[in-house]
Amino acid sequence: MAASERTGTMRADEPLLRVENLAKHFPLTRGVLFRRQVGTVKAVDGVSFTLARGETLGIVGESGCGKSTLARLLVRLEEPTAGAAWFEGRNIFEMRGPELRRLRRDLQMVMQDPYTSLNPRMTVGDIVGEPFEIHPEVAPKGSRRARVQALLERVGLNPEHISRYPHQFSGGQRQRIGIARALALNPKVIICDEPVSALDVSIQAQVINLLEELQADLGLAYIFIAHDLSVVRHISDRVAVMYLGRFVETGVEEAIYERATHPYTQALLSAVPVPDPKVRGTRRVIRLEGDVPSPADPPSGCRFRTRCWKAQEICALEEPALMPRDADPHPSACHFAETLEIAEGSGAQEG
């Protein structure tokens, strides 16, 4: 495969991945024999972003915001209802057959649950070697075992354990196996869907360090999806905050964490418990009322308005666009975007 084929129609400065207005609506049906559609769950409802080579984009959001569905869309485990995505200039949703297979080599995924993401009846060697079986052009038959062992070693596992089964490993080690599997085809982008959420605190740090090390060595780009804001900040260059299927705020990590202008982001930041008892009582307390609205029936206008302390009439009538605001240049979807001091020493002055 010549270098020209790999770059396709991509120019030098074009982002590796470009997503535009991606949406996934699931039909809500009723009835067993004759299914009537009674509504749609708008799990992802218009998401756009870019990802550059070697960059980490963190996506934070709470349950039901659609981040997992977004991840599945990007690896084509789901087909979108609308929108498009271009990888190296080629539309990934139009790919079929061999072209799609080729894409798989570049775009891989690490999954959340180390206990169910590995086939319990396959050895670790089989699991990490399966990519080579599916894509034999990447590794000729004789060299596979050696490559699998090299991968195991790379992620910090003992290559001699190649014939062991997943149940013989701990959660953190299984996650490393999942990472080794994702690395096998030398991808350019790895989508990490909550890769450390199911791990113990002391193990999370190990796996996060591993991911960062691999990124530095191999020039990987990550889309890092998580609900833990501290972890996301640590690993991301840019961050997007997701709520009810849309991004409500995006920017470099410093902008989001220090100068958040969207009320939801501010509420999130204020809710994260800080592991320092000294700050008790010094932080701004923003508590949201009520529950997250159902994605089958999102509020009109701004989706966050039902829980927002700033909501005005315009919020119900006009949906705020995700665009740069006066308070700070990073895009924020709020008519009344302004920074707020959440904690001592962070955030600009109010107003």
Add this chain to the structure above:
Amino acid sequence: MSSTGAGLPVADDMLVAEAPRSLSRDAWDELKRRPIFWLAAALVVLMVLMAAFPGLFSAVDARTAPCSLADSLRPPGPGHPFGFDKQGCDIYSRVIYGARSSVLVGVFSTLITGIVALVIGMLAGYFGGWVDAVLARGIDIVLGIPPLLGAIVVAKALSGQDLGIWPVVLALGLLGWPTAARVIRSSVIAARHQEYVSAARVLGAGHLRIMLRHILPNAMAPLVVVLTILLGQFIAYEATLSFLGVGPRNVISWGVDIAEAQRWIREASYPLLFPAGFLTATVLAFIMLGDVVRDAFDPRLK
């Protein structure tokens, strides 16, 4: 062993004992300690040996041994532990040689059932949608046919020709699969949603690879259990068919012997007792085996 920044585990060649063990290991350990398992397994092995190598058990070949009416209904005695039947044939050798018919019918019918159930259940469970809708209705339809009745009809239709055990085998095999197919279908549906299946898709695995490599091994356990129990049932069916006179022709069979013996039950009980006893023991052995294996594999009972 030191640690790098990436956190190489210190004692990395130590097995993590507290990680959950595999279901098969656990199941095997549990099976090992249950006497029922060993009893049933021993019986099964015995019957299979009997079917395969009847010569090991009986010096007399019941297929060729002469039967003398002078021996009619002679009670058990030296050299003939089970006595003689009405025709004067040695019951012991007939019982031993009768095993073949029953066990072979059981095994082959189960094989056919297993294959058909596997294919249909896998396709229905994996693809879902209209494929599943169509196949599931198919399963329901066949399920509606009483297997014994259906087998009788087929067997009778083909009984004119001397096809040995095959009409019965086919009849049972083609009618017994719906239950097994349903079992497979549910395990496939459950396995289909596992994250490791999604992971395989992300790697670019096609349908066939996913079905064979990822779903099948994880759906096999319940199938094996169902088939083992089914095997026992098929053996009982075969005996019933033979009893009714529509079973395999010109083959020594427990069912045939039972049918014959029950006419003379008031004169002697042993011509009935022994074939019936062996039949019951065999059917029970398979069913018990299936039961105990299913319990061992059921994670909820732990």
Add this chain to the structure above:
Amino acid sequence: MTAAPPLLSVEDLFVSFHTRDGVARVINGVSLQVDAGESLAILGESGSGKSVTAQAIMGILDVPPARIDGGRILYQGRDLLAIDERERRAVRGAGIAMVFQDALSALNPVFPVGWQIAESLRVHEGLSKPEAHERAVRLMERVRIPAARARARDYPHQFSGGMRQRVMIAMALALNPRVLIADEPTTALDVTVQAQIMDLLAELQHDTGMALILITHDLGVVASVADRIAVMYAGRIVEHGDVHAIYERPAHPYTRALIESIPRYGRSRGGPLRAIEGLPPSLTRIPPGCPFHPRCPVRQDICSAEVPPDIELGERRVSACHFAREVLNGRL
């Protein structure tokens, strides 16, 4: 030491589980205490024994395969392990209540929540159905469930995660417990909901003066809410004391390593995190000496040979490390 005896105290508790893989020593000499109005956090990762400690106090351990091998659990002066089952239930029911991590499995799915809350009132206080129902509705209002009266007729699955947790808290509060044990009450919840629930618990504690034992693995939650903290590792308490003191200057290498390993969202991307190497031990094969020594960045020879004693560092502060003082002073 305060003059009055603590409301609840656990003394030298030993619990083991007898499994096919051997005997798992899940709790190895745990002692802790909590006073009225006080908030004690038990911090530990999975396999540390923190949940089993809570279950032992509540008396809901599955006794086989678990086995209480020793120790006392004193509630208002009486040893709960020494009295018979009926008395124990009476004492516990009225005095100690528990909130679990997963409300969905702790609540009965086939009964309306109002009915379930009212049930404990009917059983323990002999209230009539209408009286109990009324109290249940008021409890639901107390935990800020909107439209409580109408929602009392709803089933658990009709509530969101956070609301279900409030229902569980209402149930726990029904009999005015003196001690509330919350086992990872917010782990399964989103961070904004978590904050609401933690606020609620703090408010209730303040209003009722009850003691709170909070079981968690989240260092942030501990720092926001607890007065005192007990850090558990491999079935032992390796350090306990005032929360401010411990976070500022931990006196045990595990506590220190844990605090240093977590990413802080107030800090921009820095270098790699300071991870703790290795894995937590299997409880069937706890390392000799100090259970943390294989992973300890400052281990010495004595650490693999001798179990560290509890070293008192003044002011109700204890650390189970041979070098507690050195760690405290930063010399190790």
